[in-house]
Amino acid sequence: MLQRLYDWVDERLDITPLWRDIADHEVPEHVNPAHHFSAFVYCFGGLTFFIIVIQFLSGMFLTMYYVPDIVNAYESVKYLQGEVAFGMIVRGMHHWGASLVIVMVFLHTLRVFFTGAYKKPRELNWVVGVLMFFLLLGLGFTGYLLPWDMKAYFATVVGLQIAESVPVIGDLAKTLLAGDPEIIGAQTLTRFFAIHVFFLPGALLGLLAVHFIMIRRQGIAGPL
Amino acid sequence: MVSEKNHNVSRRQFLTYTLTGVGGFMAAGMILPMARFAIDPVLQSAGAGDMNAVADVSELTEEPQRFDFSYEQVDGWYTSEVTETAWIYQEGDNITALSPTCTHLGCTVNWNSNESYQNQFFCPCHGGRFEKNGTNVPGTPPTEPLHKYEIEVRDGTVYLGKANPQI
Numbered sequence: 001m002l003q004r005l006y007d008w009v010d011e012r013l014d015i016t017p018l019w020r021d022i023a024d025h026e027v028p029e030h031v032n033p034a035h036h037f038s039a040f041v042y043c044f045g046g047l048t049f050f051i052i053v054i055q056f057l058s059g060m061f062l063t064m065y066y067v068p069d070i071v072n073a074y075e076s077v078k079y080l081q082g083e084v085a086f087g088m089i090v091r092g093m094h095h096w097g098a099s100l101v102i103v104m105v106f107l108h109t110l111r112v113f114f115t116g117a118y119k120k121p122r123e124l125n126w127v128v129g130v131l132m133f134f135l136l137l138g139l140g141f142t143g144y145l146l147p148w149d150m151k152a153y154f155a156t157v158v159g160l161q162i163a164e165s166v167p168v169i170g171d172l173a174k175t176l177l178a179g180d181p182e183i184i185g186a187q188t189l190t191r192f193f194a195i196h197v198f199f200l201p202g203a204l205l206g207l208l209a210v211h212f213i214m215i216r217r218q219g220i221a222g223p224l
Numbered sequence: 225m226v227s228e229k230n231h232n233v234s235r236r237q238f239l240t241y242t243l244t245g246v247g248g249f250m251a252a253g254m255i256l257p258m259a260r261f262a263i264d265p266v267l268q269s270a271g272a273g274d275m276n277a278v279a280d281v282s283e284l285t286e287e288p289q290r291f292d293f294s295y296e297q298v299d300g301w302y303t304s305e306v307t308e309t310a311w312i313y314q315e316g317d318n319i320t321a322l323s324p325t326c327t328h329l330g331c332t333v334n335w336n337s338n339e340s341y342q343n344q345f346f347c348p349c350h351g352g353r354f355e356k357n358g359t360n361v362p363g364t365p366p367t368e369p370l371h372k373y374e375i376e377v378r379d380g381t382v383y384l385g386k387a388n389p390q391i
């Protein structure tokens with residue numbers, strides 16, 4: 001049945017080359033854990049991506065109940081975690097995934113560093129990787145405020161003060177982030193929400209694409 | 225397919241089956257909680273409706289009168305006081321309380337508000353009309369009678385529950 005449906009579409013649109021081009025490539029021996037068990041370190045990039053996918057999915061579902069408003073944010077998080085079926089699981093996925101993604105990025109970076117994979121011609125992919133790391137830190141920072149509890153609020157107070165302590169542009173940066181020169185409140189929460197669910201995920205998606213396209217062009221770095 | 229001699233499963237088949245199985249299991253473990261989370265509103269059991277004190281029996285007449293009543297509505301994480309209206313009249317021992325929500329498309333009807341249609345409920349939106357007992361007047365847009373509130377009378381006070389369809 002599925003095969004016939006596929007054939008029907010393929011006959012008209014010739015879709016086979018599209019996915020073959022992505023799926024059909026040799027896994028070199030030196031990155032295959034079946035040959036050398038130590039090659040498992042090559043999995044960390046994929047695991048990072050896997051957790052980012054979980055963050056995207058669980059985050060999208062959380063926004064079904066979450067409200068970015070100082071009156072309702074805390075109550076809506078409490079409601080979705082305590083009253084909605086599997087709410088604790090879905091929030092838990094997002095909550096723990098946010099930390100795990102940093103761990104995975106770190107391990108992935110270590111592997112790239114110690115296999116020397118960042119050297120010519122792959123310098124640009126290192127740069128893109130570092131940019132994505134900053135995006136992830138940004139997602140963690142902006143997401144942390146969203147539950148609007150004491151921990152969230154005071155963590156953001158501190159974070160914004162760190163931004164403020166930057167010479168020359170500090171005040172400007174802080175106001176831009178908080179949405180107000182003095183108050184950390186209603187406008188801060190909506191800004192952080194917009195940045196957390198639209199701007200940074202959008203940028204991350206773009207950079208992930210660039211990262212993967214470059215990997216396909218250049219192939220995985222050779223054995224040591 | 226590949227050689228099926230002695231019912232051997234080829235290496236490729238074995239890998240396809242196990243990887244699809246394990247992958248499917250992991251994907252399901254991820255997706256199912258999120259799907260159940262998303263469809264929760266459909267599966268939440270409706271709580272039994274409360275009865276609210278609305279009027280004294282002594283206030284009632286044979287003519288439908290408008291009574292507003294308020295109660296606490298819990299909407300997810302948001303609790304608020306909402307106000308509802310009932311048109312109540314008494315004939316002999318029978319008390320009837322009708323919902324003012326037009327059964328055509330949900331505008332609000334009024335008793336006796338249109339001079340051309342005495343002693344009827346009139347809906348200004350598309351000219352829907354209802355008799356005193358809520359029956360929709362044939363030839364006007366509504367297709368069923370006004371909904372009727374569940375009624376309870378205790379110690380001379382009228383309590384109303386949910387408004388239910390008459391048919």
Ligand code: HEM
Binds near residue numbers: 060
């Ligand atoms: C990809 C990397 C992402 C990271 C690292 C991340 C990180 C975080 C963190 C640390 C929190 C606070 C969680 C808590 O305290 O329990 C959070 C909350 C939240 N995130 Fe994300 N997030 C990511 C992506 C997304 C995406 C793509 C969306 C939506 C499209 C999203 C929507 C939300 C929402 C609605 C909340 C508030 C609910 C809650 O606090 O449980 N996130 N995020």
Ligand code: FES
Binds near residue numbers: 328348349351366
């Ligand atoms: S909504 Fe009342 S007549 Fe259409």
